[in-house]
Amino acid sequence: MERIIMAHGSGGRLSHQLVQEIFQRHLSNDFLNQMNDATCLPGSEKLAITTDSFVVSPIFFRGGDIGKLAVCGTINDLAVAGAQPRYLSLAVILEEGFPIDDLERIVMSIAVTSRQAGVAIVCGDTKVVERGSADKIFINTTGIGSVQERLVGPHCIKPGDYVLISGTLGDHGISILADREGLEFETPVISDCAPLNHLIDSFYMPGVHCMRDPTRGGVGTTLNELARQAQVSILLEEEKLPLNPGVAGACGMLGLDPLYLANEGKVLVIVSPEAAERVLTQMRAHPLGKEAAVIGRVEEADPGLVLLETPLGGKRIVGMLEGEHLPRIC
């Protein structure tokens, strides 16, 4: 493999390999090696930091746009690390010829979403490249959060824990696909793109061991990462996975697996058996968590594996996403 292929950006196996073999290898340090969604920085006040570039296509989609996504994606990476998102930087790369009205629409969406989430945009940068040297607009947001207590993470996961998700799987993935390919489903699918920090505030309590937002690569890939890092296995129950009818229909029709579809407004929570019920109740009381569900549990056997139990009692291994599923989903 001597050149970058699309699958290097999938969030799946090849993405991980690229990060390890090129970035980790040369840039390794204690911070970067935390390999969490956000990195904890030491200091008199503990801070968390995360960065994300957004290259989603189309830039306007049902339920959001690249600006809303760029704010939510970075806020969510901080929030799932147990940090309070406070500040965002905003860097925009524009293609020559990009309509300024579209830029303004995107910036207004950034303004609304960041206000809603209670996060300030504190610095910015704009670059322009020649027509054909970029596709319309790319946005980077880097987020700073404050860490009140402990940072949660894979090291806290224990066998016996429950796996919860705050709502339905794959809405963002299917919405982007539908917009891109001009597909119409009987039940329209709208991206779940949303800032999760207030939802997470509402259920964050002792017993919450790890949180992740299953974006690129979906729930399947995210849980594989956790199972490997925590050296446990995760057993999912297929019939408990919440799905919108439109997503279920699209997956059936197109042969897609909702476990690998991107979400942009969902949080996976690994929680102790004692706290699971209370976390679920709190989640469901929040507008963004109405369809929260327990979808599986953590086990000791087969460390590193994610398994799916079918309604008939069979089990299959859920691997990391292989190849590229849906390019430029975020």
Next chain:
Amino acid sequence: MERIIMAHGSGGRLSHQLVQEIFQRHLSNDFLNQMNDATCLPGSEKLAITTDSFVVSPIFFRGGDIGKLAVCGTINDLAVAGAQPRYLSLAVILEEGFPIDDLERIVMSIAVTSRQAGVAIVCGDTKVVERGSADKIFINTTGIGSVQERLVGPHCIKPGDYVLISGTLGDHGISILADREGLEFETPVISDCAPLNHLIDSFYMPGVHCMRDPTRGGVGTTLNELARQAQVSILLEEEKLPLNPGVAGACGMLGLDPLYLANEGKVLVIVSPEAAERVLTQMRAHPLGKEAAVIGRVEEADPGLVLLETPLGGKRIVGMLEGEHLPRIC
């Protein structure tokens, strides 16, 4: 003006207009409105933050590459704000088909430069877009620095202050132009791309009122920004501007003005008359400041203007860069 044109990315007048009319207008807040190279964040420990995307073409040039530039550019924005650069995030957008060897070369250059500057890369992100949807590689770095004492800035500039520069003008701009166009000059020009934090540490003292790194738009545009923000005028002496022979030759041959050429390893310092001599001595004692010079002074008359005194005693107004000089210089 309904579409983005290259001049929106020049760092000159149109860039400022775009930032004010679109970004500032919708995202205005006390942090963003500092309009400094880095933004100071409140908290028990004062922090500074800055973000920059790098889209330089070619990605490898005499004296550096896009990776080295991405580290230096962001470190320098923190250092000129009077902050100690500590952490960098690193986000890479790759074009499908990009050679992995080139990526590794760039990442190694990032590793060397960040180590040299004493700054840790603490988090990262990689996205891949289809062939033709980006030009090779774009890099965003966002930097966090700690603020020991005061943040310097335009509000500290006073009439009577001296204007110093740490070395020759325009080396980065001419080096990129030469590489891009395949030009050969009698004296080869090498980019000055370098991290300035150690140089700045060596001369930072009371009496230093403002620092800036004159990148896109060059010394001319940067001083215009300062003259406007501080409501003073700045009088430059043409014969005191330090120039490498290769840059002087190229400017003469191509009709370019070194005042608008980008620098990536130079700092402009506005300093009180009492401290000027000591700052200059300290600068010259550092390998990156050997050719430091006093190039002008701050005056009360004509607030907002930058003037250039020619060797014959004439004066001309140095405006902000108009249009696009050299696209994708950083």
